[in-house]
Amino acid sequence: MKKIRVGLIRCDSHGAYFGAMMGRHDPLKLRDPIERGTPPKKTWQAGGVHFYFYTSYWQPTLMTVPFVEGFEITRIWDHDADLASSLSAVFDSQPKVCDTVDAVSDDVDLVFIADCNGIGQDHLDLTDAVAKALEFMHEATVAAKE
Numbered sequence: 001m002k003k004i005r006v007g008l009i010r011c012d013s014h015g016a017y018f019g020a021m022m023g024r025h026d027p028l029k030l031r032d033p034i035e036r037g038t039p040p041k042k043t044w045q046a047g048g049v050h051f052y053f054y055t056s057y058w059q060p061t062l063m064t065v066p067f068v069e070g071f072e073i074t075r076i077w078d079h080d081a082d083l084a085s086s087l088s089a090v091f092d093s094q095p096k097v098c099d100t101v102d103a104v105s106d107d108v109d110l111v112f113i114a115d116c117n118g119i120g121q122d123h124l125d126l127t128d129a130v131a132k133a134l135e136f137m138h139e140a141t142v143a144a145k146e
Helices: 011-021 027-031 079-087 122-144
Strands: 002-009 071-077 112-113
Touching: 002 011, 011 071, 011 079, 011 112, 071 079
Parallel strands: 002 071, 002 112
Antiparallel strands: none
C-alpha cells in the first residue's frame, strides 16, 4: 500500500507527538533528540513526548500505544530551522527540512499544522501551503481517473 506523504508545519510538542504517532522513528532519538547539556527549546526535546509512547522504564524502545500505519513524514517546517532539523533527525524517513512554509506542501498528500500554544489564530496565514497541497491532490485524482 502506498503511504500517505505528510508535510508537518511547526515543530512544537504537538508536531512531535502526532508526528511520532504516524511516522516511523527512533525511540531513543525521540527521547534524546539533542546533545545532553544543550538547553531544550521545546519540552519534546527534553523527552516529554517520548514518555507518552514509551512508558516502560526498563524498555525505552517498547512503544506502548498503537502506531498509526500508512503515513510517512516527508517534509517539515518551523520558524526555527534548528527545531525542524532536530525533529527531522528523529524520523526514519529523514524528512526534508523546508526553508519556507509553502515548500511543506510540495509533493505531499496531507499537511498537518501543529499548534500547542495557541488556538489556531495563524492557521489562515498558512492556508497557501494547505491550498497548494489540495490542488496537487485534486490533480493527482483527476490524472488517476483518466
